[in-house]
Amino acid sequence: MDMKATKKKLGIKERYAHMTRGLGWEPTYQPADAVFPYDKYEGIKIHDWDKWVDPFRLTMDAYWKYQGEKDRKLYAVIDAFAQNNGHLNITDARYLSAIKLFWQGVSPLENYVVQGFARAGRHFRGEASRVACQMQAVDELRHYQTQAHSISNYNKYYNGFHSQRHMWDRVWYLSVPKSFGEDALTAGPFEFLIAISFSFEYVLTNLLFVPFMSGAAYNGDMSTVTFGFSAQSDESRHMTLGIEAIKFLLEQDPANVPIVQGWIDKWFWRGSKVLALVGMMMDYMLPKRVMSWKEAWEIYAEENGGALFRDLARYGIRPPKGWADACEAKDHISHQVWLLFYEYGGAAAFHTWSLTNEELDWLSAKYPDSFDKYYRPRLEFLRDKHARGERVYQSTLPTLCTTCQIPLCFTEPGDPTKISHRETVYEDEKYVFCSVHCQEIFCNEPEKFVQSWLPVNQIYQGNCFNPDVDPTAPDFDPLKAVLEYFKYNLGRDNGEFEGSEDQRNFAMWRGQASKN
Amino acid sequence: MSKVFIIVQANEEARPIVEALLQDNPHAVAQESPAMVRIEAEGKLTLNRATVEELTGQPFNIQQLHVNLISISGHIDEDDDYLTVAWAN
Ligand SMILES: [Fe+2]
Ligand SMILES: [Fe+2]
Ligand SMILES: [Zn+2]
Numbered sequence: 001m002d003m004k005a006t007k008k009k010l011g012i013k014e015r016y017a018h019m020t021r022g023l024g025w026e027p028t029y030q031p032a033d034a035v036f037p038y039d040k041y042e043g044i045k046i047h048d049w050d051k052w053v054d055p056f057r058l059t060m061d062a063y064w065k066y067q068g069e070k071d072r073k074l075y076a077v078i079d080a081f082a083q084n085n086g087h088l089n090i091t092d093a094r095y096l097s098a099i100k101l102f103w104q105g106v107s108p109l110e111n112y113v114v115q116g117f118a119r120a121g122r123h124f125r126g127e128a129s130r131v132a133c134q135m136q137a138v139d140e141l142r143h144y145q146t147q148a149h150s151i152s153n154y155n156k157y158y159n160g161f162h163s164q165r166h167m168w169d170r171v172w173y174l175s176v177p178k179s180f181g182e183d184a185l186t187a188g189p190f191e192f193l194i195a196i197s198f199s200f201e202y203v204l205t206n207l208l209f210v211p212f213m214s215g216a217a218y219n220g221d222m223s224t225v226t227f228g229f230s231a232q233s234d235e236s237r238h239m240t241l242g243i244e245a246i247k248f249l250l251e252q253d254p255a256n257v258p259i260v261q262g263w264i265d266k267w268f269w270r271g272s273k274v275l276a277l278v279g280m281m282m283d284y285m286l287p288k289r290v291m292s293w294k295e296a297w298e299i300y301a302e303e304n305g306g307a308l309f310r311d312l313a314r315y316g317i318r319p320p321k322g323w324a325d326a327c328e329a330k331d332h333i334s335h336q337v338w339l340l341f342y343e344y345g346g347a348a349a350f351h352t353w354s355l356t357n358e359e360l361d362w363l364s365a366k367y368p369d370s371f372d373k374y375y376r377p378r379l380e381f382l383r384d385k386h387a388r389g390e391r392v393y394q395s396t397l398p399t400l401c402t403t404c405q406i407p408l409c410f411t412e413p414g415d416p417t418k419i420s421h422r423e424t425v426y427e428d429e430k431y432v433f434c435s436v437h438c439q440e441i442f443c444n445e446p447e448k449f450v451q452s453w454l455p456v457n458q459i460y461q462g463n464c465f466n467p468d469v470d471p472t473a474p475d476f477d478p479l480k481a482v483l484e485y486f487k488y489n490l491g492r493d494n495g496e497f498e499g500s501e502d503q504r505n506f507a508m509w510r511g512q513a514s515k516n
Numbered sequence: 517m518s519k520v521f522i523i524v525q526a527n528e529e530a531r532p533i534v535e536a537l538l539q540d541n542p543h544a545v546a547q548e549s550p551a552m553v554r555i556e557a558e559g560k561l562t563l564n565r566a567t568v569e570e571l572t573g574q575p576f577n578i579q580q581l582h583v584n585l586i587s588i589s590g591h592i593d594e595d596d597d598y599l600t601v602a603w604a605n
Contacts, residue, residue, distance in 0.1 A: 055591070217551035233583065307518030
């Protein structure tokens, strides 16, 4: 029998070329600069957009196929988790604080990144770059949705998961990731790309998704590890795009190098501050710990980031300015941020607690140069006070860094006993910073950062009370009024874990699961 | 020489990928953590379609890696028959 010769199938590289090249056209009704008004003002020069290549060469048909497969797997797990009371398999209810913080402070960033890539995809001239941005916007939307669907199961049983959208725009500690995201969203399209694809996704997101999600698995949270790794499978593509994007910009014109370097300096530092929250989640909130924040930093920032910057040196790119200070901080930030949230625990919509001796010993072993000397004595002191019935709660409001919006709790490089603090006067107004790097970011773009919506300052200005509140009433309790404005269920969402409703319910339900 | 890595989920679909990587890259090492496997190597790592197909006896598309991929570092070169990650330094 005669076989008809079939035409040879196209290879990946040819398919990708067909799907991403020659899709555009020269506009005739309007000049191209009017159609793409934002891809020049940042000073980036692009001579040949066709040099932009997605290294995975994923075409739309393959994209939908694999994304569909990922979602089918994920939703099967989410269903199984819900049907089998998967929430009772986690190590203990303290673990939920990490997921609350993730849901309150990380998931909304996914949504911001959707907006950012949708906009970048609209404003870049090159077709391949627009296809890549479009895919990434869809990915990030998937991340937000799958997180909402996975985590909603916890919201049925535990406190602090409600009112995410409301809290995001108001709660003091959520202004840290929110202002980070808004800074990126309001930058030009190229700065956005360096901020998110390169500095955040390539250099830093491994720290968020890899050890933390492995930690979720270790703590029995099948639902989180599944959405986390499902998102991370997209993230690998985003990271790869980040490194391609930076090579593309650097190869297009030597004039791009100093501009890109400035963005790397800014966004590496901003990202490292946001990740201080993740450091606390890993070292303090996971009852079973996979690795310390410091170890994760060494593997994913120092080793992998180091390799990356050695690679980029051939373009004249050096490691970010704040690199040495951020590396030194690996011994400190998780402890400093935990102590901050412990003491401001009354104002956080998740629980904090005293560590057991075993947990303190783990931290002593992981942080031989800093923990026993600076942090263990304070944690033991606070634990003793709590044991005597004097749980410490700060009720005064902290000073926030104008740039990163984190309360001043970090210490001076070289001196972990001294709180780091910088000030700049701009147009007769004094601005405060947590570090020389945050100060420099402000000074490079003062017109942008004077607009920062700093929660503490807003509270003092009376902008964080519900409309029916009367601040002149004799029994007015400002802190309570602010927490009500945040929509906290007071006494249930916030404060000490020991004795909390989450702790009691989890213990009771788990008891019911193991006997009649 | 800098290290590159590929991290995949610890599951049945990714197992032949891990095996193929270790088989074809003798300088690579696998580290297991809860739910994931990290394959790390000096300089360069290559995943070959043919090796995965030999191990499973099934056709394998290099892009199927995406489904179970967690993270990857280095510059990527992908074609129908292989995927390579490498640093230029
Ligand atoms: Fe994402
Ligand atoms: Fe992403
Ligand atoms: Zn700061």
